[in-house]
Amino acid sequence: MPWAGGLCAGLLLACTTAQERDSPSDLLSGLRFRDPQTAALFLNTHRAGNLYEDFRPVMAVDAVPMDLKYRRQFVAMVGQRYLLPEGELRRMTAEQEGEFDNRMEMIVLIYGGSNVPVPLENPKSVWRILLLDDDGQVLAPARVEKIRLDSVTFQFLNTYFYGLDRWSQVFKVGFPKLEKSALGKRPGGKPIQLIITGIAGTVTLSWSDPSLFYRGEAPSAPRQ
Numbered sequence: 557m558p559w560a561g562g563l564c565a566g567l568l569l570a571c572t573t574a575q576e577r578d579s580p581s582d583l584l585s586g587l588r589f590r591d592p593q594t595a596a597l598f599l600n601t602h603r604a605g606n607l608y609e610d611f612r613p614v615m616a617v618d619a620v621p622m623d624l625k626y627r628r629q630f631v632a633m634v635g636q637r638y639l640l641p642e643g644e645l646r647r648m649t650a651e652q653e654g655e656f657d658n659r660m661e662m663i664v665l666i667y668g669g670s671n672v673p674v675p676l677e678n679p680k681s682v683w684r685i686l687l688l689d690d691d692g693q694v695l696a697p698a699r700v701e702k703i704r705l706d707s708v709t710f711q712f713l714n715t716y717f718y719g720l721d722r723w724s725q726v727f728k729v730g731f732p733k734l735e736k737s738a739l740g741k742r743p744g745g746k747p748i749q750l751i752i753t754g755i756a757g758t759v760t761l762s763w764s765d766p767s768l769f770y771r772g773e774a775p776s777a778p779r780q
Contacts, residue, residue, distance in 0.1 A: 587602075587604065587618045587665065587717040587718065587719040587720070588717065588718040588719055589716065589717065589718075590715070590716055590717065590718055594716040594717070597625075597629070597716070598620060598716070600768075601620055601621050601623060601625075601626070601763075601768065602618065602619070602620050603618070603619050603620075603750075603761035603762070603763070604616070604617065604618045604619075604761070605617050605759045605760070605761055606759070607756070607757050607758070607759045608757075609756050609757055612669065613669040614668075614669045614756050614757060615666055615667060615668050615669060615674055615752075615759065616666070616667040617664065617665070617666055617752055617759045617761065618664070618665040618666075619662050619663065619664050619665070619750055619761050620662065620663045620713075621660075621661070621662050621763065621768055621769060622655075622656065622661040622662060622663060622728075623656070623768050623769065624653070624656055624771075627652040627653065627655075627656060628649070628652075630652070630709075630712055631645060631648045631649050631652055633712060633715070634648065634708060634712070635648070655730075657733075657735045657738070657771075658733060658735070659698060659699075659730035659731060659732065659733050660687060660689070660730065660731045660732075660733045660748070660769050661728060661729065661730040661731075662728075662729050662750060663703075663709070663713065663726065663727070663728060663729075664676070664685070664726070664727045664728075664729050664750070664752075665713075665720070665724055665725070665726050665727075666724075666725045666726075666727070666752075667723060667724065667725070668725070671723050673725065674725060674752075676700050676702075676725075676727050676729070676752075677700045677701065677702045677727065682754045682755060682756075683752060683753070683754040684696075684752070684753055684754065685697055685700065685729055685750070685751070685752050685753075686750075686751040686752075686753065687731040687748070687749070687750055687751070688746070688747075688748070688749040688751060689731070689744070689746070689748060689766075690743045690744030690745070690746050690747070690748055690766035690769075691744040691746065692744070692746050695731045695732055696731075697729050697730060697731055698730050698731060698732050699728075699729070699730040700727055700728075700729050700730075701727065701728040701729075702725070702726070702727055703726040703727060703728055705724070705726075709726070709728065710726055713726070733769070735770065735771065736770055737770055737771035738771075743766040743767050743769070743770050744766060746766070747762045747763055747764045747765075747766065748762070748763040748766050748768075748769060749761065749762045749763075750762075
């Protein structure tokens with residue numbers, strides 16, 4: 557979409573502050589890992605940032621890529637909890653891996669300042685969510701789905717994170733993707749960046765190793 561690049565470039569110049577959730581000057585509550593095992597599971601994938609305007613909290617954002625490890629963990633837990641037969645597990649696994657091959661998908665969790673909703677699923681929202689991919693292309697989402705609090709996905713996340721409550725807005729966001737490994741190509745050399753932007757400012761979350769989003773081994777480097 558031609559307008560996406562111009563919109564992104566213009567709004568990134570807004571006079572606001574975006575920072576990591578664990579900043580000492582953090583004004584917003586956020587997600588916390590429930591235990592060391594969870595911290596190890598999401599150490600290299602979970603990202604968080606805050607947006608302030610004149611020191612007023614505007615939003616807090618957490619994002620978890622739906623990489624192959626996440627998807628296999630999800631299928632395993634659902635299968636265990638609901639005693640699913642082997643055939644159903646194979647179907648779920650094929651469905652999850654098919655989604656991985658066709659879209660860059662993330663779980664995005666947002667807390668608006670003073671509990672103000674951030675309706676990313678609404679095309680008329682003042683907020684836009686974009687992805688800067690590993691080739692440096694700005695992508696608009698192919699799909700933004702709001703996750704209900706009583707859904708299996710929400711309950712799955714709730715087993716790993718403290719901080720999910722009725723004020724949480726959880727979205728499954730998917731961006732167009734070319735599965736490069738199927739074509740014998742390697743991921744591009746640029747970091748993957750998730751951008752949530754509006755007139756009030758911009759939050760950018762970054763994954764320095766794009767191989768997380770493609771077939772192959774997930775990155776083991778520390779978070780950046």
